[in-house]
Amino acid sequence: MNFQHSDKAQALIDKLNDFMDTHVYPAEQTHHDWVHDMANLWKPWPALDKLKAKARAAGLWNLFLPEEYGHFSADLTNLEYAPLAEIMGRVPWSSEIFNCSAPDTGNMEVLAKFGTPQQQAQWLAPLLAGEIRSAYLMTEKNVASSDATNLETSIVRDGDDYVINGLKWWISGIMDPRCKLLIVMGKTDTTAPKHRQHSTIIVPRDTPGVQIVRNQSVFSHHNSPGGEAEVLLENVRVPKENLILGEGRGFEIAQGRLGPGRIHHCMRSIGQAQRALEIMARRVESRVAFGRKLADQGSIRQDVARSYCEIEQARLLTLKAADHMDRFGNKGARDLIAAIKIVAPQMAQTVTDRAIQAHGGMGVSADTPIAGFFTLNRFLRIADGPDEVHLSQLGKLKIAEYNAQGRNDRS
Known part of the structure; x- marks a missing residue:
C-alpha cells in the first residue's frame, strides 16, 4: 500500500494550494458579504466568472470526473482527486470555481455515463464548460425519501411526450438564475418490481408547470444563489427523448x-x-x-x-x-x-x-x-x-x- 500521492496528484495539489492562497482565501470576506446581503438574494457573486476563467486557464477544471468517463474526464482517478476535493472543501463555495460543485458534478456524471449523444451535446457540454448550472429532483415532501422506493412523482408516457406530476423538496441549486437543467426521478410503472418502477428524465428549467413553492432555509440561511426549494411539478410535459437510459432504470x-x-x-x-x-x-x-x-x-x-x-x-x-x-x-x-x-x-x-x-x-x-x-x-x-x-x-x-x-x- 502506497501512502504517497502520485506525481500527477502532487503537482495538482501544489497548483491548487497556490490558487487558493492567491485568489480564494483573500476573497472569502467579500464573497461572504455579497451572499449575505439580501439585496443580492439569488444573484451569483459577480467576481466568480473571472475566477472560473483563471482556474480553467490553470488546468484546474472538471477535476472530479474519473478516468472511466473517457474524453469527458480530467483523467484523474478517484484517489488522485481526493486530496484536491479536500483542499476545495476548506472554502465550501470554492468548488464552483473549478467546476467541481454539487449538484452539477453528479448530473454531469449521469449524462457522461448514461446520456445519449444528443443529451450530451445539449446539456453535458454547457455543464462541462461551466456555462449553466443544474439541479437534481429526487427528495419528496410527502414520503420518507431515504427509502427511494417511496417516491410518488409520476412520469407518464403520453404519445411522443412524458407528463410529470409531483412535489419535490430540498432541491439544491434551483434558485440560481443560471440553473437551466433539472434531472428528475419519478415512477413510470407502479406495477413493476419496486426497483424497476422508477425512471430519470431531463426537464429544462423553463418548462411550463415547474413551480417554486418556497425557498427552504437551512439553519436560517438561504444559501444564495443556489438555495434549496420546494418544487411543484404540475403537468410538466417533455419529449420522450428526454428520458435517460430507459424506463425502469432510475x-x-x-x-x-x-x-x-x-x-x-x-x-x-x-x-x-x-x-x-x-x-x-x-x-x-x-x-x-x-x-x-x-x-x-x-x-x-x-x-x-x-x-x-x-x-x-x-x-x-x-x-x-x-x-x-x-x-x-x-x-x-x-x-x-x-x-x-x-x-x-x-x-x-x-x-x-x-x-x-x-x-x-x-x-x-x-x-x-x-x-x-x-x-x-x-x-x-x-x-x-x-x-x-x-x-x-x-x-x-x-x-x-x-x-x-x-x-x-x-x-
Whole structure:
C-alpha cells in the first residue's frame, strides 16, 4: 500500500494550494458579504466568472470526473482527486470555481455515463464548460425519501411526450438564475418490481408547470444563489427523448450518481475539519485566560490531539474508499462509501464543535468560517441519505459477508 500521492496528484495539489492562497482565501470576506446581503438574494457573486476563467486557464477544471468517463474526464482517478476535493472543501463555495460543485458534478456524471449523444451535446457540454448550472429532483415532501422506493412523482408516457406530476423538496441549486437543467426521478410503472418502477428524465428549467413553492432555509440561511426549494411539478410535459437510459432504470442511475457524490462530500468535510483544527491551534496559542495561554491547558491539548487523530482516521478511510472505487467500481466499494459517509460528516461536526468552544463567543459568529463548517456538516448527516440508512445498510452487508465466510474459528 502506497501512502504517497502520485506525481500527477502532487503537482495538482501544489497548483491548487497556490490558487487558493492567491485568489480564494483573500476573497472569502467579500464573497461572504455579497451572499449575505439580501439585496443580492439569488444573484451569483459577480467576481466568480473571472475566477472560473483563471482556474480553467490553470488546468484546474472538471477535476472530479474519473478516468472511466473517457474524453469527458480530467483523467484523474478517484484517489488522485481526493486530496484536491479536500483542499476545495476548506472554502465550501470554492468548488464552483473549478467546476467541481454539487449538484452539477453528479448530473454531469449521469449524462457522461448514461446520456445519449444528443443529451450530451445539449446539456453535458454547457455543464462541462461551466456555462449553466443544474439541479437534481429526487427528495419528496410527502414520503420518507431515504427509502427511494417511496417516491410518488409520476412520469407518464403520453404519445411522443412524458407528463410529470409531483412535489419535490430540498432541491439544491434551483434558485440560481443560471440553473437551466433539472434531472428528475419519478415512477413510470407502479406495477413493476419496486426497483424497476422508477425512471430519470431531463426537464429544462423553463418548462411550463415547474413551480417554486418556497425557498427552504437551512439553519436560517438561504444559501444564495443556489438555495434549496420546494418544487411543484404540475403537468410538466417533455419529449420522450428526454428520458435517460430507459424506463425502469432510475435506481441504476441514482446509485451511479450518489456513490461518487457521497465520497466527494466526505472529502470536502475533511478539508473543513482540517482547517477548523488549524484555526483552533492558532487561536489557543494566542489567547490568554486566567493567566495562562489556552494552549497550555490540558483539556485544550487533548481536544487538539483527538481532533488530529479523528481527521487522520477519516482521511485514510476516504482514501481507501476512493482507491476501492478505482479498483472495483462504485458497487465494489459500497461498504467503504457507506462507512465514510457515516464517519466524515460526524467527525467534522465534532472537530468544528471543539474549535467553536475554544473560540468562545467568536466561535459562533461569522468572524471565522468554523460555525459555517459546523452547520454544513450537521446538514450533511441527512443529505444523500441519513446516517441511520447507511448504518443499517452497512450492518446488513457486513453480517451477510461475515456469515458467508463460513470459518470455523470456535466463535
